[in-house]
Amino acid sequence: MLRALEIRDMLIIERLELEFQPGLNVLTGETGAGKSILLDSLGFVLGWRGRAELVRSGAEQGEVIAEFELPEGHAAWSVLEEAGLPASDELILRRVNTKDGRKTGWVNDRRVSGEVLRRLSETLVELHGQHDDRGLLDPKGHRAILDLYADAGPAQAEVRRAWRAMGAARKALDAAQAALEAVRAEEEFLRHAVDELDKLGPVEGEEAELDARRRTMQAAEKIRDDIGQASSALGYDGAEGAMANALRWLDGAAEKAEGRLDAPIGALTRAMAELDEAARGVADCLEALEFNPADLDDTEERLFAIRGLARKHQVMPDELAGLAADLSERLAALDAGEARIGGLRADLKAAEAGYDAAAEALSALRREAAGRLDVAVAGELAPLKMERAVFHTAVSEGPAGPEGRDMVAFTVATNPGAPAGALNKIASGGELSRFLLALKVCLTEAQGRGATMIFDEIDRGVGGATADAVGRRLKALSEGGQVLVVTHSPQVAALGGHHWRVSKRVEGEMTLSEVLPLAVGDREDEIARMLSGDVVTSEARAAARALLKA
Template sequence: MNKHFNCIGIVGHPRHPTALTTHEMLYRWLCAKGYEVMVEQQIAQELNLKQVKTGTLAEIGQQADLAVVVGGDGNMLGAARVLARYDIKVIGINRGNLGFLTDLDPDNAQQQLADVLEGHYITERRFLLEAQVCQHDTPTRLSTAINEVVLHPGKVAHMIEFEVYIDEIFAFSQRSDGLIISTPTGSTAYSLSAGGPILTPSLDAITLVPMFPHTLSARPLVINSSSTIRLRFSHMRSDLEISCDSQIALPIQEGEDVLIRRKVAMLAQLTISNFAIVRELEIDFHHGMTAITGETGAGKSIAIDALGLCLGGRAEADMVRSGANRADLCARFSLKDTPAALRWLEENQLEDGSECLLRRVISSDGRSRGFINGTSVPLSQLRDLGQLLIQIHGQHAHQLLLKPEHQKTLLDGYAGEQALTQQMAERYREWHQSCRTLAQHQQLAQERSAKAELLHYQLKELNEFSPVAGEFELIDEEYKRLANSGQLLSTSQQALDVLADAEETNLQSQLYTVRHLMGELVGMDNKLSGVLDMLEEAAIQISEASDELRHYCDRLDLDPNRLYELEQRISRQISLARKHHITPEELPAFHQKLLDEQQLLDEQTGSLEELLQAVAQHHQQALAVALALHQSRVKHADELCQLITESMHSLSMPHGKLAIDVEFNENHLTAEGADRIDFRVSTNPGQPLQPLAKVASGGELSRIALAIQVITARKMETPALIFDEVDVGISGPTAAVVGKLLRQLGESTQVMCVTHLPQVAGCGHHHFFVSKETDGEMTETHMQPLDKRSRLQELARLLGGSEVTRNTLANAKELLAA
């Protein structure tokens, strides 16, 4: 179901007769239908409308749900560039020549608009291009375009020489009269006239169309809309310009580049439930600078704290609202123009279109869970994704500025050498790992030496004894036989006598007698023949047993020397086995085990010399990257010093000067390089440069920190920046400068600023007021957007305290008009 509208803005051509007629018709028709109508100031003046709600384009963007643009495509472009920062839909009534962007026919506008107001419409989303003229990658001038950004000479046409880089990769160099960089919306405008292709409006692409190229090979180029285009000039002339939609011209000076990219994404909505003293809160955010103010203790930073938790911050049980079971926090981001975040979501299989939902649930017992697009994730993933979405600059950032490691982080953030710093960390890890391998090898070498010595001792006596598998059982048996040979011979002879050798009586002779008797009985009764057969068999067995026993006695050895040898061998084997805590039978296998260990020690590879070479090689590689990082830091330190010094002058430190010392020491190599970074400052004439902690006062330190944050933020590609009371210690004209800096930053990215200064709050494109109320038992925080009238009241309160007077209201109007 499409959104229905409550407040409708009327904007467009302020002087064209037919356009004015349509403006007046629209105003009266919409008022008659009961809508709240807001008319652009110039149009209201031309129509001489009385008692009508008027406002600038920005104010209409803040307060209206729908803007109706009456005029031609130029009016539509101019209005849309401003209104794109706000949550507002835009539709056009054609009172121009072509009407590519203005959808409604003026002759049938009422009926068509009535259908739209009833919710019968289709929303088309068109992306904008952002053009920045940069000095050392720091934007000095910028604007946006819906149709195209055009590089061209100033007043006199002439050939331009320039280089084109796409995502920092050289694409081509060209000599031509200029270059048109167009959106799909603009592909039917100036780009078409120059021979560019027509693109479907919803296509995520950008076209580069040369203007009268001085070569036959130049052709239009279509690239992904997520790409960044950089224009560099080798032979610079002073009259080059960048124009946006043929309405805004940005001059290009010597040494400046031009960056053109799709306008970045943003934090769209924050929902808070049962957090701190907030019961329920839903905040819709918009492009540009948003100021957040309120009374002391009202909870101005609660929204920032809640957002920090959505990004993986540490949770505590006392963050849950008293009496509630859990706090539920949810941040919704529009990621259409944030390829790094979209790529991260895709790599982690968490993508869900061009929006992203970060959620944090905190139980009253202190446990918490994190979610990305409805999937439960570890907090580390919330933090990883959060770094791609938002930078939060806290109110204590000026204290962090005193720490050398934070100074290094700031310098690296400005330099933008992510690839080099990542390479440094990898090279250091390789070197550190090779050092650990060497240390382990040296440790093992010592252990191997001790092991080899022990093996040598153990194997010396085992080798001398030379145990053989199965030997112990054999010699033990032989020993028992020899040790009992006398008894064996005597008893064997006695047995032999009983069997056959006794002269008087023996088994053999007695069996002979029995056999003779049984032979007579068989002659009388044949049934006894079986008994006779058995006796015959027994006679044979006794005869054979007697022969075998006689042979045994003849062979029985009574050698005492052999007995002594066996006794010594067995005794030695038992002694060695007991020494190694094994059985005698296990001694041969144990001997073989020690032999195998000795062979393994002898065969181990990876000599000390090879490892030493690897350590030296990795150290040199790490040093080479550290040196490249050092050179980059030195270069960017000079640029950053100049920019910060200029900002210090504008922030009421006219004699201020900042220097950044980058000292290279190869003996202090870390994963961040081999540099010691030291920010030094002088705030008064004749004062030498000294470390920040020794020179800068609290107020001066706050201003320096703020200048650095604003400058480095311009180099980042995160969609949103948050400044939480970073203007502490600043007042008066300096505060006005800070506000303008933040507003300028808000032209190219989303900025949220918690402040207590009216000069800063008055510079915002949007303004939220934070208040709290209590019923005597419970306290609750509210946060609401301010319209123009409410905003004047809040600025007047900030200027004069709780009592708002005519003077403070007049001053507040001046702040908004500045």
């Protein structure tokens, strides 16, 4: 609920402080007195886009402060939380406009953007009038209005979920098809490469092992002859045989040498043992260097094959095994691609069927609610002296989307047999006002009362009993909530629970606007003025008293 509005230096308002109340608040005054300036100022602090120049002539800046009362659970709480702003049951909006055009806004003393103010305004205030392009006259919002009337939240959530699932299924299928096409383009290469790698069967670390073995065999060829000759020189036909003969000859002479050969014989015996160890070592080496020449050829052939394939695929030899596994997987994906795509197509078909079912359920809910809304509006039009007019909520098929596949438009026919058309195209000013009021009454009954409702001269073009019916509908709307009405109708003004008169005065060469709350006696004078014009007659006063007592 809007509790207070403070305006400083805006257009022709120097300073103004208003305290609004629950129920029906009416603002009256002569044309040009400044009633629209109040709405412009309120729209400014709410972040609405309006007049470019609002600062009063001669002032450095204009300022508007609006104070709202937020009951528990009000939609504004979630906007404040999302924006990281402090929240309480009191909400104070403040916005300043400098004379050079800069605009700055605050919410509970925290600086905010115009976008945050606009998002808050959507929960705080509803403006309705003949030139309202933000509410009921905007066809783009008719579907959302019908959904609120139908309480379609759960059905909408199911449609959005089904739409997301369908999008995910389509994305998965498209990705799989694109991947399959990419693999198909290299199918011939894959089959040849996988066959070639499978035949070779490279193993990680194998290239280094083959290279070491090849070097060993190549070295063996070069040194084996020398080692063989050394083995022969150490053998019986060489050093071993000579030393054995020498030892045998010395043993035969030792008895007659009186001990002089004992040391040489011991040294020679030890030398024979060392010679035997050396000969065994050389023989072991020869045995280790023994290989089949074909082994060298086989080793070199496999080593060169591994290195050649690595160069062909531009990888390191040790990476061939991993490459083989990767290419095999890609080939397997190609072979299994059609089967997988078939499964993904089935998933998409199931997701589409799920969306169709959810969308059709939402459409059925909308069609049923449209019928109820048409009946409800027709019931409201009769007291507004439009019983021959026809209101119709047209639900037609449109492009599919996350909100379903329905287009919704509120259409009217002002006379039986006349073609139906859009609200703002068919109805005259007075008819349009009554259509909007009837529709708002029905929607408010279904949706409950949340935001402050403002009606800007919605009673224009009507009078007498029709104006009284309009006023009574506005009063009904205000019960349990708050309605602000800018009106020229005395019948509507008389039904207000709270009444302000807007007037202007001239001080020097400056025109200023002021707004005064009216007591009971003052209300009688104002309504009499609305009835009779500049000269208030006794008959007008009597009629005003009758309206106030009605």
